[in-house]
Amino acid sequence: MLRVVSTVSPSPAASDEKRLLEAARGGDEGAFQGLVEPRRRELHAHCYRMLGSVHDAEDALQETMLRAWKGLAKFEGRSSLRSWLYTIATNTCLNAIERRPKRVLPVDYGPATDPHDGPGNPLVEEVWIEPYPDEKLGVEDGLAGPEARYEQRESVELAFIAALQTLPANQRAVLILREVLGYSAKEVATSLETSVASVNSALQRARKTVEERTPDQSQQETLRQLGEDGVRKAVEDYVEAWQRGDVDEVVSLLSEDASFSMPPMSTWYRGREGIATWMRRSPLSGDFKWKPVLTQANGQPTLAYYSWDPEENAYVPFALNVLSFDERGEIEDVTAFIVRSSQDPDPEVQAQTPYQPADYGKLADVYGRFGLPPKLED
Numbered sequence: 001m002l003r004v005v006s007t008v009s010p011s012p013a014a015s016d017e018k019r020l021l022e023a024a025r026g027g028d029e030g031a032f033q034g035l036v037e038p039r040r041r042e043l044h045a046h047c048y049r050m051l052g053s054v055h056d057a058e059d060a061l062q063e064t065m066l067r068a069w070k071g072l073a074k075f076e077g078r079s080s081l082r083s084w085l086y087t088i089a090t091n092t093c094l095n096a097i098e099r100r101p102k103r104v105l106p107v108d109y110g111p112a113t114d115p116h117d118g119p120g121n122p123l124v125e126e127v128w129i130e131p132y133p134d135e136k137l138g139v140e141d142g143l144a145g146p147e148a149r150y151e152q153r154e155s156v157e158l159a160f161i162a163a164l165q166t167l168p169a170n171q172r173a174v175l176i177l178r179e180v181l182g183y184s185a186k187e188v189a190t191s192l193e194t195s196v197a198s199v200n201s202a203l204q205r206a207r208k209t210v211e212e213r214t215p216d217q218s219q220q221e222t223l224r225q226l227g228e229d230g231v232r233k234a235v236e237d238y239v240e241a242w243q244r245g246d247v248d249e250v251v252s253l254l255s256e257d258a259s260f261s262m263p264p265m266s267t268w269y270r271g272r273e274g275i276a277t278w279m280r281r282s283p284l285s286g287d288f289k290w291k292p293v294l295t296q297a298n299g300q301p302t303l304a305y306y307s308w309d310p311e312e313n314a315y316v317p318f319a320l321n322v323l324s325f326d327e328r329g330e331i332e333d334v335t336a337f338i339v340r341s342s343q344d345p346d347p348e349v350q351a352q353t354p355y356q357p358a359d360y361g362k363l364a365d366v367y368g369r370f371g372l373p374p375k376l377e378d
Helices: 017-025 029-051 054-074 081-098 158-165 169-180 185-192 196-213 219-244 247-252 272-281 347-351 360-368
Strands: 254-261 268-270 290-297 300-309 314-325 331-338
Touching: 017 029, 017 054, 029 054, 029 081, 029 158, 029 169, 054 081, 081 169, 081 185, 158 169, 158 196, 158 314, 169 185, 169 196, 185 196, 219 247, 219 290, 219 300, 219 314, 247 254, 247 272, 254 272, 268 272, 290 314, 314 360
Parallel strands: 254 331
Antiparallel strands: 254 268, 290 300, 300 314, 314 331
């Protein structure tokens, strides 16, 4: 039976901003925390959109808070506190982008893999986009502002995040500030210290790129169209077929041109036949025991797979499988973010990844972000 884990967190209470601001300017760190805490989760989501990484977003958010604390005395209230914090966060992220390579998904990194070949070599994790625990961190439904074009959950979907990472940094910032957060062109120009004309030009180019690289219909639209019952049945059918090791049934639930990728592996497979061949050689060969838990990442249904570990005598975290659906209810993409992977490039080692020694603390930490247990009993 498929277990479901809820990761909803309550929203923080509203605070008396003026009173806290005055106290914080006087050096009251507690007042400062009360001032910024209600914005922490939305700022974290903003940093994630900019950087494509939970780790990088956490670092950028910490730097943002430090800069805000040091610069609070200079905040004159010409803009809202929220706008001021977003300005600091955006510029912090722009600085971070200059220091590291962009993050991608395997489908954007290279061509599909021949399923008869080995699993390939793992690449450093810093290359890959990371899954986002949107419910646990409090990403809201609906629009962030009246001028926004993207719903807040749409703006953390994998396809959208991947498209954002292909944009030049300034275009990325403009698109997020204008079309996700709903700030005016004048506000964005002030925030980025540029002209309204430059903002409008960057937005036009960014919008064109993103529209070319994302589906016509977002996952949020598709999920609403399928309905809760339709999505639940599609996920349960997939899980039941997987648990039986029925490869033919599993791939019948995929779209004809489906993709299956596994960061930190650059390996990915395209189409039912290729995915079926790989599944028979690896995860559904009968050599491994799996147990899934349904959760959510990036606003999408996600199966957190646990693999049997004889040393622990329990199922331990293995990979977060983020599912994307088409309008027919078929799964068109699975991005399996492997958390238990060996960096040893030997194909035989990679093929036996579930049985390799694991850092259980790391596994528990990654799954803990999604409100998932560190292990499951048999």
